[in-house]
Amino acid sequence: MPRTLSVDLRQRVLDAVAAGATHREAGQRLSVSAASVSRWKAQQRASSTLAPKPRGGDRRSAGTDQHKQAILEALGPDKDRTLEEIREILAQQKIALGTSTLDRFFARHGITRKKRQPTPSSRTAPTF
Numbered sequence: 687m688p689r690t691l692s693v694d695l696r697q698r699v700l701d702a703v704a705a706g707a708t709h710r711e712a713g714q715r716l717s718v719s720a721a722s723v724s725r726w727k728a729q730q731r732a733s734s735t736l737a738p739k740p741r742g743g744d745r746r747s748a749g750t751d752q753h754k755q756a757i758l759e760a761l762g763p764d765k766d767r768t769l770e771e772i773r774e775i776l777a778q779q780k781i782a783l784g785t786s787t788l789d790r791f792f793a794r795h796g797i798t799r800k801k802r803q804p805t806p807s808s809r810t811a812p813t814f
Contacts, residue, residue, distance in 0.1 A: 690738035691718065696726050697736060703727065750791050753781050757791060765799060 695716060700723075702712035709723040730736055750757075753776070760775040761767055767775075769785040776783055783791075792799065 690741065691722075693736050693738075699723055700726060700730060700736070747790070747794060750783060750787055753783070754791075754795075756781055757783075757788065758797075761797075761799070765797075767799075 695718070699712050699716050699718060702715060703709060703723065707715070708720075709727070710720040713720045713723045726736060756776060756779060757772065760772045769788050772788055773783060773785055791797075
């Protein structure tokens with residue numbers, strides 16, 4: 687993945703444009719694309735900053751999290767429904783989520799649906 691270019695380089699490119707160079711000329715002079723020059727110019731007009739925007743990270747879980755209450759209700763009172771059952775219940779409410787999306791939601795919130803057998807210490811010892 688390409689790296690973000692420095693604020694200093696962005697400023698030099700925009701200074702060249704301000705001095706009368708076209709976006710293409712300024713880009714060629716400093717080895718950046720004309721499209722980047724246009725984006726930086728628009729960013730400078732919109733926010734008066736040339737700092738690069740954040741990269742990477744999770745961008746979709748917020749959409750799933752807005753349905754958190756409905757997902758937890760669909761899980762059932764015993765929290766034992768399968769992902770497919772939960773997906774079907776949500777689909778009836780016009781909430782379209784895939785099973786893998788639901789799986790990531792439960793992992794992110796630390797919700798387990800696995801049926802665990804009692805630990806050996808909680809069982810009573812057999813008497814002979």
